[in-house]
Amino acid sequence: MSSGQLGQLLASKEVIIVCGPGGVGKTTVSAAAGIKAAHELGGRILVLTVDPARRLATALGLDQVGNEATQIDPERLTIDGIEARGELWVAQLDTKASWDDLVRQHAPDAATRDAILANTLYENVTAKFVQSHDYIAMERLHDLHASGDYDLIIIDTPPSRHAVDFLDAPERMAEFFSSRLLRWLTVPYRSKLFTAASKPFYSVADRVLGQQFLREIADFFLLFQTMYKGFVERATEVQRTLRDDRTSFVVVSTLEAASVNECQYFMDALDERDLHLGGVVFNRALPKYFTSRPASTAARKLDRHCESLAAELALGDYAPEMVARVISDVATGFLDFSLAATRQAETKARLVSAPGVGVTTLALLAADASDFETLTTISRSL
Ligand SMILES: Nc1ncnc2c1ncn2[C@@H]1O[C@H](COP(=O)(O)OP(=O)(O)OP(=O)(O)O)[C@@H](O)[C@H]1O
Ligand SMILES: [Mg+2]
Structure with a gap:
């Protein structure tokens, strides 16, 4: 297999973050890049996927959601009789389990930990609050990288409403913990000193929502605040991983107008944040012919x-x-x-002007790219 543009990147980095607009083939490219890396490079390679399409998950043997990584059978990685040099592991991000792990890690004591995990709001809030998914994906990445278990981690990013949300997720998380809203919500429960201004609000809220409910909310936030320091420190470390020299971003896009605009926006966002753009993959392009x-x-x-x-x-x-x-x-x-x-x-030529950014074009395939053989074929073009 010859080494394409992405090959060099895979060989020189420890973390590759695959991002781009929704539905363009991020998961497909992540999986194919993993196959390529396992084949051409030695060592242990992990592809951490996020919410893969059913058929792709099956192709990768990811039928059960879980943070546990599974190894792809080396037999399946054999291409034209040539065995892969490295190991390929795949895992699927489990948001709930990752949050639980985080709480266990940061809770100041066993009682607080149990109280948070048992809090009725905890599950709801972590599952639904904006960017929970984004944050946890970056958090997992940091964890896996720090573990040193893998030589290369390729992480597929969630289809964010705004593709760049996840880049800011760690910072937002830190902001959230120190937010005024949070402090304000918990005021009457933190001190006996109600302010004259907030008292009427709380008595109305008590009547409308019920004291029990309001107390539960406050309890939840109070418990969460005990983890403030740990969380903020963590968020800072996660940011550091994103900026590390050994980390690079690959933007995947199609060549359709809407997707290209988003791709450009993404490239600018990386640039503004001083994050390293290592490659652009144009997927589902019309054949050169x-x-x-x-x-x-x-x-x-x-x-x-x-x-x-x-x-x-x-x-x-x-x-x-x-x-x-x-x-x-x-x-x-x-x-x-x-x-x-x-x-x-023309679009392609206009978009990629940044020097040193490898551009890979993948042709639109007649069939869906969800089986292992097709992923292997794609891996050869990367
Ligand atoms: N080059 C290709 N030719 C044909 N089909 C493709 C190609 N690349 C990907 N696909 C198909 O396009 C669909 C979307 O791909 P994929 O799930 O990888 O996108 P995604 O960017 O991860 O989507 P999401 O944003 O929803 O996570 C899948 O059905 C996949 O098999
Ligand atoms: Mg995907």
């Missing part, structure tokens, strides 16, 4: 001569007018694809 000049000339000729061609073909039962129409439609259809492919090539 569509931009071939002789091919489009041939298509134009077919269209122009469709009637004489139909007559020449003399397809017996079929009316020559209909045959001519089919030839013309096929030819103009090709020209439409040709135009789209040319636009894609």
